[in-house]
Amino acid sequence: MKSSHSRRQFLAYSLASQTAGAAAKYDLLIRGGRVVDPSQGLSTERDVAISGRRIALLAERIPESEARQVVDARGKIVTPGxxxxxxxxxxxxxxxxxxxxxxxxxxxxxxxxxxxxxxxxxxxxxxxxxxxxxxxxxxxxxxxxxxxxxxxxxxxxxxxxxxxxxxxxxxxxxxxxxxxxxxxxxxxxxxxxxxxxxxxxxxxxxxxxxxxxxxxxxxxxxxxxxxxxxxxxxxxxxxxxxxxxxxxxxxxxxxxxxxxxxxxxxxxxxxxxxxxxxxxxxxxxxxxxxxxxxxxxxxxxxxxxxxxxxxxxxxxxxxxxxxxxxxxxxxxxxxxxxxxxxxxFGFAGGLGSLKPGAEADAAVFDLQEGNFEFTDSLGAKRTGHQKLAPLATVKGGKIYGSASIPVVTL
Ligand SMILES: [Zn+2]
Structure with missing residues (x-):
């Protein structure tokens, strides 16, 4: 098996380090984002609950009290990692x-x-x-x-x-x-x-x-x-x-x-x-x-x-x-x-999806609106009006956070 222990901790692990409420049903809840998951034909608001390394549940509303930690993704885009x-x-x-x-x-x-x-x-x-x-x-x-x-x-x-x-x-x-x-x-x-x-x-x-x-x-x-x-x-x-x-x-x-x-x-x-x-x-x-x-x-x-x-x-x-x-x-x-x-690459079901049972990999983005100059490899430029800005990443149930997205530890 692939060894993936995390020696270099350049990101905010402290976000994920606190524990509370031993009775919590889920370890992590990504709350209120627009979930864009083509593997399920989904592009709508959903809460995403994670248990351990796996996606546990997607639903319109999952009570915050059922999760040990909550990432507030309201107004943001949530995708599979x-x-x-x-x-x-x-x-x-x-x-x-x-x-x-x-x-x-x-x-x-x-x-x-x-x-x-x-x-x-x-x-x-x-x-x-x-x-x-x-x-x-x-x-x-x-x-x-x-x-x-x-x-x-x-x-x-x-x-x-x-x-x-x-x-x-x-x-x-x-x-x-x-x-x-x-x-x-x-x-x-x-x-x-x-x-x-x-x-x-x-x-x-x-x-x-x-x-x-x-x-x-x-x-x-x-x-x-x-x-x-x-x-x-x-x-x-x-x-x-x-x-x-x-x-x-x-x-x-x-x-x-x-x-x-x-x-x-x-x-x-x-x-x-x-x-x-x-x-x-x-x-x-x-x-x-x-x-x-x-x-x-x-x-x-x-x-x-x-x-x-x-x-x-x-x-x-x-x-x-x-x-x-x-x-x-x-x-x-x-x-x-x-x-x-x-x-x-035959990752079928396990990666690139937020289906229950899949590896708990997710990403949270801000879809910014405005005028953004993009350049190609030849130096040609175009002005776009939307830009995906990464805010936070979850891999195997662990948060690689960003200071700009509120994380609540319950
Ligand atoms: Zn290359």
């Missing part, structure tokens, strides 16, 4: 890594998937120093290159597949078999940073590893030598294209801005389109053209890392807010960071 399927949190080893907790659990993300920061040689450290110690629940996609993303920085712009011999399916398979509780798939980055036309060979090696362990393959697209249709031809149901709304060459649109027929065909056979905003991989222009043609992303992830955490990405909530501006409803946006993310 968000799932960000593309982050980089191998802080200290991959130069793009950032600390998980201030950027994930403090921002409403209870579950984050590190997408390829580690390869077979560097994964043991990701497990030992990050996954086992963070308060955020962290899973990983294993980079097909044994060095993961340890080589790449702005000062040393050389990717992990410049040397094709670093793509080692045998070692990837062994590492995944030994860590199936936390590794959920294989990651490959197809960039111009791959020697010559070796990208499809490298993709074939990643395919071999993913097939052997029967897990999804996440493919980073953008700037590769081979055109996207050749890449898509090697992808199967359950695989994931990340950076799907990128601008420039190698994306999902043709020169006239039309969604490639191969992209529609891939979606139809179950290949999953993920956002992975990142520093260079999200374009408002591409998003607007794609959405106008009726193609929506399956999941919305941030690809938050060292080189975008101070803008333009900031966090998953900001990425979701950009999609509110683009015309998705609040329910559609939350679905893409909860239900759809959970389905993509």
């Amino acid at each position: 968000l799932i960000d399927i593309h982050v980089h949190v191998y802080d200290g080893v991959a130069p793009l890594g950032i600390p998980a907790d201030p950027n994930c659990i403090a921002k409403g993300v209870t579950t984050a998937i590190d997408a390829g920061s580690a390869g077979a040689h560097t994964f043991p450290g990701l497990r030992k120093f990050i996954i086992n110690l963070a308060d955020t629940r962290i899973y990983a996609l294993l980079n097909i290159s044994v060095v993961g993303q340890s080589t790449l920085s702005t000062d040393n712009p050389w990717g992990e597949l410049l040397e094709l011999r670093y793509a080692n399916p045998k070692l990837a398979i062994r590492t995944i078999e030994q860590n199936r509780d936390v590794i959920l798939g294989v990651k490959i980055r197809l960039t111009r940073n791959i020697a010559g036309d070796h990208d499809l060979k490298a993709l074939g090696l990643a395919r071999e590893a993913a097939d052997a362990v029967r897990l999804p393959l996440m493919v980073h697209i953008g700037g590769s030598y081979s055109p996207l249709p050749a890449i898509l031809a090697m992808m199967k149901k359950g695989d994931i294209i990340t950076h799907s709304f990128r601008g420039g060459d190698g994306g999902i649109l043709d020169a006239k801005g039309r969604v490639l027929p191969e992209v529609r065909a891939a979606i139809a056979r179950g290949v999953h389109m993920d956002i992975g905003h990142g520093a260079g991989s999200f374009s408002f222009d591409t998003a607007e053209k794609t959405l106008r043609q009726g193609v929506l992303p399956g999941t919305i992830s941030s690809d938050v890392h060292q080189f975008n955490v101070n803008g333009p990405v900031f966090d998953l909530a900001t990425t979701l807010s950009k999609f509110l501006h683009l015309g998705l409803t609040l329910e559609q946006v939350i679905e893409r960071a909860t239900t759809n993310a959970a389905n993509a």
Whole structure:
């Protein structure tokens, strides 16, 4: 089993530390918020009661006296704990890594998937120093290159597949078999940073590893030598294209801005389109053209890392807010960071849902109204009128609070 003891206590644990009323029926009550839970088709005011690590009950009114602690969420949005399927949190080893907790659990993300920061040689450290110690629940996609993303920085712009011999399916398979509780798939980055036309060979090696362990393959697209249709031809149901709304060459649109027929065909056979905003991989222009043609992303992830955490990405909530501006409803946006993310990685029922019996992960947001300037990866700006601001997070029944939301201990 995954060890998830909480050594670093950067958030307000004291909120959850007091006990009273041994007879209380519930440990925690999130009171009066608008619960947006696409897994139940719910978008209405509900109280949410939690017992231990599980969601116990959703109802229109649950008496405060039945709970040991109450989070007052009146006027706020309550969602399942968000799932960000593309982050980089191998802080200290991959130069793009950032600390998980201030950027994930403090921002409403209870579950984050590190997408390829580690390869077979560097994964043991990701497990030992990050996954086992963070308060955020962290899973990983294993980079097909044994060095993961340890080589790449702005000062040393050389990717992990410049040397094709670093793509080692045998070692990837062994590492995944030994860590199936936390590794959920294989990651490959197809960039111009791959020697010559070796990208499809490298993709074939990643395919071999993913097939052997029967897990999804996440493919980073953008700037590769081979055109996207050749890449898509090697992808199967359950695989994931990340950076799907990128601008420039190698994306999902043709020169006239039309969604490639191969992209529609891939979606139809179950290949999953993920956002992975990142520093260079999200374009408002591409998003607007794609959405106008009726193609929506399956999941919305941030690809938050060292080189975008101070803008333009900031966090998953900001990425979701950009999609509110683009015309998705609040329910559609939350679905893409909860239900759809959970389905993509087989978290069925346990995560990304507030159904009774599910893991007690929830997030409380303020849906702010006003004028908010949003910037994409190319520097293009749009003014949105709604912004999701994270206020408090609950993971496994424990509050990771915020001073701005009243918590009552009864
Ligand atoms: Zn990434």
